[in-house]
Amino acid sequence: MAWGLGLLKALKYKDKELFVLDQRLLPHRVEWLCCTDATCVAKVIREMAVRGAPAIGVAAAYGYLLAAHTAVVRGDDLTVATLGPAYRDLAEARPTAVNLVWALDRMVACLRSAEALEGGQRLRRLIGEAQSIEARDVEANLAMSQLGAGLLEPGSERNWVLTHCNTGALATAGQGTALGVVRDAWAAGRLEGVYVDETRPWLQGSRLTAWELQQEAIPYRLICDSAAASVLATGRVGWVIVGADRVAANGDVANKIGTYALAVLARHHGVKFMVVAPRSTIDRDCADGGAIEIEQRSAFEVSEIAGEPVAPEGADVYNPAFDVTPAGLIDALVTEAGVVRHPNRAGIARLFD
Numbered sequence: 001m002a003w004g005l006g007l008l009k010a011l012k013y014k015d016k017e018l019f020v021l022d023q024r025l026l027p028h029r030v031e032w033l034c035c036t037d038a039t040c041v042a043k044v045i046r047e048m049a050v051r052g053a054p055a056i057g058v059a060a061a062y063g064y065l066l067a068a069h070t071a072v073v074r075g076d077d078l079t080v081a082t083l084g085p086a087y088r089d090l091a092e093a094r095p096t097a098v099n100l101v102w103a104l105d106r107m108v109a110c111l112r113s114a115e116a117l118e119g120g121q122r123l124r125r126l127i128g129e130a131q132s133i134e135a136r137d138v139e140a141n142l143a144m145s146q147l148g149a150g151l152l153e154p155g156s157e158r159n160w161v162l163t164h165c166n167t168g169a170l171a172t173a174g175q176g177t178a179l180g181v182v183r184d185a186w187a188a189g190r191l192e193g194v195y196v197d198e199t200r201p202w203l204q205g206s207r208l209t210a211w212e213l214q215q216e217a218i219p220y221r222l223i224c225d226s227a228a229a230s231v232l233a234t235g236r237v238g239w240v241i242v243g244a245d246r247v248a249a250n251g252d253v254a255n256k257i258g259t260y261a262l263a264v265l266a267r268h269h270g271v272k273f274m275v276v277a278p279r280s281t282i283d284r285d286c287a288d289g290g291a292i293e294i295e296q297r298s299a300f301e302v303s304e305i306a307g308e309p310v311a312p313e314g315a316d317v318y319n320p321a322f323d324v325t326p327a328g329l330i331d332a333l334v335t336e337a338g339v340v341r342h343p344n345r346a347g348i349a350r351l352f353d
C-alpha cells in the first residue's frame with residue numbers, strides 16, 4: 001500500500017538543504033528545521049528532532065553530503081580524511097541505532113570508490129548515494145509491510161495488534177516498519193484496530209503513532225504502557241508488532257525501552273511477537289544483545305512532563321532509551337529480504353546470502 005495522504009515525511013533534501021520535521025513539537029505544532037551543514041544534522045539527531053532508526057540513517061547520509069558541499073565551498077579536497085570530523089560528529093549523535101553508522105559507512109565507501117574521479121564527479125556520486133539510501137528504505141518499508149501483514153491470520157478473533165513507540169513514516173523514509181505492517185494489514189482487512197502504547201518517557205506512541213494512525217483513519221486506542229498486560233489478557237490481540245534499533249547476529253533485538261517487557265507479556269499470554277526491521281538495522285558484527293550500547297538519556301525526560309516537574313527536585317533517575325529483547329521471545333523477524341521465524345544466527349545469516 002502506498003503511503004496514504006502523501007503528506008507525512010520526516011525529512012526532505014533539496015539543493016544543499018536538509019529540511020527536518022521537528023518531531024519534538026508534534027502533534028500540536030508542525031515546524032520544519034533547515035540544516036545546511038553536518039553539525040546541524042548531528043544536533044537534530046542528538047536532540048531527537050528527527051528520530052527512529054531508519055530516519056536517522058537517512059539524515060546522517062544527507063549530513064555527510066552537506067559536509068561534502070561545505071568542503072567544496074572551502075576549496076578542500078573531497079576525501080574521506082577531509083570529511084572525517086563530520087563522520088565522527090554524526091556517528092556519535094546517538095549510539096544504539098546501527099542504521100546511523102551503516103548509512104555513513106555506505107557514504108564513505110562511495111567516496112572511497114570515487115577517489116580517482118575529479119571533485120565534481122565525487123560530489124555527484126555522494127548525492128546519488130544519499131538518494132539511494134533513502135530510496136532503498138522506501139522500498140524496504142513496502143516489502144516488509146506486505147510480508148508482515150501476511151502473517152496476520154484473516155478472520156482471526158484476535159484481530160487487534162499492539163504496538164510500541166513510533167515506527168511509521170516519521171521514523172523512516174517511507175511508510176514505516178511495524179506501522180507499515182499495520183497499514184497494509186488494515187488495507188487487507190486483516191485488522192480491526194491497534195492498541196498504541198503511549199511509550200514513556202518521550203511519548204512517541206501518543207504524540208506520533210496516534211497522530212499517524214489518525215491521519216490514515218486506522219482505528220486505534222491509546223493506552224498507558226502499564227495497561228499492556230491487561231490488554232493482552234483480554235484475548236483480543238493476536239500480535240505485538242514493533243520495530244528495532246539494532247538486531248544482533250543471534251537475533252537479540254534492541255528497541256525502545258519497554259519492548260522487552262511487552263515480549264515477556266506476549267509470551268505469557270500466548271500472543272505472537274513480531275519485529276519489523278530492514279537489513280540496515282542488522283548488525284552482523286554484534287554477537288548478541290549484550291554487546292549493544294544502550295543510550296542513556298537526560299533525567300529530565302522522566303522527572304518532567306512538558307517542562308513541568310513530576311518528581312521531587314533532584315530525584316535520582318535511570319533513563320535507558322532502549323532495552324534488549326532476547327531472540328527466544330521473538331516469533332518472527334520481518335525484513336525486506338524475507339521473514340525469519342524464531343530468529344537465530346543461521347536464519348539471520350541467510351538474509352544476507
Ligand SMILES: CSC[C@@H](O)[C@@H](O)C(=O)COP(=O)(O)O
Nearest residue numbers: 051052053165167171243244256
Ligand atoms: C522504524 S523505527 C524502529 C525504532 O527506531 C523505534 O522503535 C525506536 O525505538 C525509536 O526510538 P527513538 O528514541 O524514538 O529514536
